[in-house]
Amino acid sequence: MATRIRPSSKRCAVIGGSGFLGRHLVEKLLDKGYTVSVFDIRQSYELPGVTFHLGDLCDKQALLTALQDVSLVFHCASPAPASDDKALFQRVNIQGTQTVLQACTEAGVQKVVLTSSASVVFEGTDIKDGREDLPYAKKPIDYYTETKIEQEKLVLKACDKEKGLLTVAIRPHGIFGPRDPQLVPILVDTARRGKMKFIIGDGSNLVDFTFVDNVVHGHILAAESLRPESPICGKAYHITNDEPVRFWDFMSDILVGLGYAAPRYHLPYTLVYGLALLLWLLSLLLRPLVAFKPTFTPMRVALAGTHHFYSCSRAKQDMGYKPVVSLKDGIRCTVESYPHLRHGA
Ligand SMILES: NC(=O)c1ccc[n+]([C@@H]2O[C@H](COP(=O)([O-])OP(=O)(O)OC[C@H]3O[C@@H](n4cnc5c(N)ncnc54)[C@H](O)[C@@H]3O)[C@@H](O)[C@H]2O)c1
Numbered sequence: 001m002a003t004r005i006r007p008s009s010k011r012c013a014v015i016g017g018s019g020f021l022g023r024h025l026v027e028k029l030l031d032k033g034y035t036v037s038v039f040d041i042r043q044s045y046e047l048p049g050v051t052f053h054l055g056d057l058c059d060k061q062a063l064l065t066a067l068q069d070v071s072l073v074f075h076c077a078s079p080a081p082a083s084d085d086k087a088l089f090q091r092v093n094i095q096g097t098q099t100v101l102q103a104c105t106e107a108g109v110q111k112v113v114l115t116s117s118a119s120v121v122f123e124g125t126d127i128k129d130g131r132e133d134l135p136y137a138k139k140p141i142d143y144y145t146e147t148k149i150e151q152e153k154l155v156l157k158a159c160d161k162e163k164g165l166l167t168v169a170i171r172p173h174g175i176f177g178p179r180d181p182q183l184v185p186i187l188v189d190t191a192r193r194g195k196m197k198f199i200i201g202d203g204s205n206l207v208d209f210t211f212v213d214n215v216v217h218g219h220i221l222a223a224e225s226l227r228p229e230s231p232i233c234g235k236a237y238h239i240t241n242d243e244p245v246r247f248w249d250f251m252s253d254i255l256v257g258l259g260y261a262a263p264r265y266h267l268p269y270t271l272v273y274g275l276a277l278l279l280w281l282l283s284l285l286l287r288p289l290v291a292f293k294p295t296f297t298p299m300r301v302a303l304a305g306t307h308h309f310y311s312c313s314r315a316k317q318d319m320g321y322k323p324v325v326s327l328k329d330g331i332r333c334t335v336e337s338y339p340h341l342r343h344g345a
């Protein structure tokens with residue numbers, strides 16, 4: 001009788017591996033001796049030792065080709081959070097994740113590590129030291145969050161020791177670092193347009209921002225701890241820098257580091273939130289006539305004006321997680337990586 005050869009545990013695939021987090025993850029996996037395949041709709045770089053498979057994760061056949069002999073899958077693909085294309089989020093994050101799970105089962109993949117988001121419990125109001133047992137947001141603040149919730153539920157439910165598929169979800173928050181396509185670029189663009197003069201609220205709200213290397217470290221720890229007897233099977237884990245910081249201090253450090261002025265004048269939170277809501281409604285109503293995308297969306301205002309920081313004690317206890325780069329070093333490294341975004345560049 002032919003015996004099925006178990007794929008090497010160091011052979012993995014990164015779905016979404018062309019993205020910001022995905023590429024950092026791929027680089028670290030290579031350093032650690034893994035053989036890596038990337039599955040993505042685009043190829044954004046070339047690296048010796050990485051095989052690229054171009055395809056949409058909603059296409060099971062394309063996935064099956066990429067998952068041959070792979071024992072471990074990292075799923076970190078998603079449409080950009082700033083998009084308001086509901087159908088795209090549902091297709092990629094929900095139906096696509098179902099397809100990924102089916103393909104993993106058919107290909108004999110043993111472990112799936114999902115990149116979820118701490119935002120799955122965020123409803124636009126304060127969260128202080130939030131733990132993983134907080135309920136999912138009943139009124140998610142956007143389609144991105146709504147579909148990330150469904151995606152996480154699907155992946156955690158798929159954990160089945162009998163069938164040999166183990167799953168875990170990592171919930172990072174506010175990832176930043178070199179090559180990040182959204183946080184620093186949007187911040188600098190807003191500053192260049194003269195719109196970063198104001199602090200929303202009293203500026204004392206604490207938030208988690210997580211340096212990308214710490215997020216990568218959390219993913220690899222989870223993958224390496226995922227065994228049938230491990231407590232992490234089928235669970236979600238917050239991964240942060242474990243150093244909550246005032247939202248506006250963090251923004252100011254990045255801005256000042258790049259040569260821009262820090263925001264100084266305070267505006268009341270409810271006023272800015274109300275205006276953002278009004279602008280957002282107007283942009284929806286006028287969409288057939290004019291396309292304009294407000295910078296200060298209700299979601300961004302909520303993120304900028306409330307406390308939202310999370311406990312990572314579950315990750316510390318179950319997988320020995322500890323951040324590997326401090327916030328201060330992460331900010332320095334990030335600022336140095338964007339010479340083209342410096343004031344006057
Ligand atoms: N950036 C953050 O602050 C943050 C925080 C928490 C969680 N996350 C999660 O981390 C993951 C990675 O985020 P990122 O910031 O690196 O985003 P990113 O946009 O840089 O990367 C996402 C990648 O997914 C790919 N992709 C999108 N649709 C696809 C499809 N249909 N098929 C195959 N590939 C597809 C994109 O091409 C891209 O390369 C996402 O799941 C996101 O929800 C991000």
Ligand SMILES: CC(C)CCC[C@@H](C)[C@H]1CC[C@H]2C3=C(CC[C@]12C)[C@@]1(C)CC[C@H](O)[C@@H](C(=O)O)[C@@H]1CC3
Pocket residue numbers: 081116117118119120172173174175182183186187190295296300301303304
């Ligand atoms: C215009 C200013 C008020 C703010 C400019 C910076 C913002 C673009 C970022 C500040 C916090 C960021 C953030 C995200 C996107 C970029 C910001 C709004 C996420 C919503 C991206 C998706 C993740 O899953 C969220 C998470 O839970 O980590 C991010 C939360 C923080």
